[in-house]
Amino acid sequence: MSLFIDIPEGKDQLPSPRSERGLLLWFSSVDHKQLGIMYLWLALIFFVIGGLEAMLIRTQLAFPDSPMMTAEIYNQIFTMHGTTMIFLVLMPASIGLGTYFIPLMIGANEMAFPRLNAFSFWMTCLGGILLYFSFLAGGAPNAGWFNYPPLSEANYSPALGIDYFTVGLILTGMGSIGAALNFISTVLTLRAKGMKLTMMPLFVWMMFVNSFLMLAAFPLLNAGLFMMLLDRQMYAHFFLPSTGGSAILWQHFFWAFGHPEVYILALPAFGIISEVIPVFSRKPIYGYRFVAASSVAIALLSYTVWAHHMFAVGMTYAMNGFFAISSMLIGIPTGLKVINWCATMHGGSLRLRVPLLFAIAFLIDFTLGGLSGISLAIVPIDWQVTDTYYLVAHVHFVFLGGSLYGIFAGIYYWFPKMSGRMLSERLGKWHFWLFVLGFNITFLLQHVLGVFGMPRRVYTYPSDLPYWRALNVWSSIGAVMMFAGVAVFLWNIYRSLKQPRAVKNNPWEAWTLEWYPASPPPLKNFEELPPIHSRRPLWDLANPENPDKRLN
């Protein structure tokens, strides 16, 4: 006899701002759609803050010997920029899209654990607030987003900033683990009748694989952060070489989390791209199985590459060789995906709307980021350019050209479903061109700056170094364009939200289940479901004479 009691779906509506009015309900909602939107708002707010920090950095660096910021302030600003963008923008944005769309795409009415869902959101939110509270508590963290000891230890950074960093990230880490637990159990238990694992939309697949990555990666970070906190607050010695500890151990813990984290941020974008490209090319995805299976390969390989962040530490040649090879190997499944996406577009009747534009820009810039990544995996090149702007350029190509473009594509694609209103196509194109052109100006040039030897994290530079001045000015001009692009994006959202709800259920003529209910979906997502026999149930519904091959 199983002890499990199946609790029937509640007849009373779950607390949600949609069911009653009241500010309190913003805090008490457990509705996955509401929480998804709250995640996205959280990400947007921190995106603006992190973007302003980036603008401060680029203003400071636009001219040599700039008097605007002192080195102390600059350290805080670039640390907060990196930490914010990774943990408080890209993470909540991808988790938010997952929270909103995973249940809808698999034909479920809720997440498996709605209260855990709310818990995850509020942990992330609290972590972000704590991180920013450090500004009021005597200075923000200033040891970079990977917070290397011994610099980050109490004797070198006595201000409380780094304590807020550790506590804030522990909380957001717990939130991410909660979200991952929820995603996996939702996918495993709440799929609509007839939907096999091999029939799930690719976005769900990627988030599913991604959740396993999160479950394994964040505990490593949290363990390291707890040790750091104990070092700083309880006088432990974990990462203090002067008293027997090991600073390298922190690097291993951090990057054993940090490199999977790169894929944790990339896989959701891969998933979004795998949804957007077929719909706007009017063709089913090419090589569904390869796209899905290569994510599993990426997830497994991502745990064998972390020490390529540490080539300059002075590991043995065998270690360097192993991590160089594994890092290049991971290019294969990723490249396979890129080829599949290109093959999906090939011969399709492309609808060049904003989501597809971002997807195409993603293909180009993410591939460039991947190529500079391969070059960094070659140990001698890494020794030469590590900790220069070449690395800064690479990481931005992966995080912006990869993850952020994917998230932009997803927001333009799903905005009508979430809000019942279309984002303006004209403003969207302004956003796209300003942002993508600005991005490429800023960061393509930074590759060159890095090769010319400009180290990362310097708060200023002398005026007599060849080309540094011109390259830095152009880099800042690109940043201003990106900033303008984001301003257009915000205006676009604001403008659209003021219009009345007018969007039909399926404005893009897409094929996955999230487009079946009304836009936005009612509190209970599905009163009834269409028959599900293939990967594109809405295509079968619209074309009964020419359905996809039956898979169940």
Added chain:
Amino acid sequence: MKDKGRILILLFISSEAFFFIALIIAYVFYRNFSNATDTVAKHLEAGRATLFTLCLIASSGTLILSKRALRKGSEGGYKTWLALTILLGIVFMVGQITEYTGLYKEQVKMSTNVFGSSFFTLTGFHGLHVILGLIALSILLVLSMGKLKDTGRSALGGIDVYWHFVDIVWLFVLTFVYYVPLL
């Protein structure tokens, strides 16, 4: 209907496993791959630790018996074995607390050196997990006496996995922290 609670707890403990692996790696790393000498190990009493470990293992056994009693429909057996599980868990915690106070009297602290740090961090986090488990089991015991019997029962399927997990983690801690230095 698939048991989503069971899936959740299995995923949760696998995530927790990575957390403890990291803590154990730190301890093993400092012992074997650094130049520092382990000054904590000589203060530890492996025999005493084994004795309290037996209590923790026994508590897993009594929890299995309690679940079996519940399956057979014996309310009395369920409650008795559950209470015994909690008692054995408390005995283990008493053992850990007296060990800590003893070590503090001998000036072995978190701040003593890197081995003090990793010993107290590893066993401390394990202890926190035991305390959490004890709280959960106590809630089950309270529920089993009131009107919410059924709720308690379905929760048992998750809490027992967690309790066995905490038990197994301790066996690794015992091996690496108490036994390996004796070799």
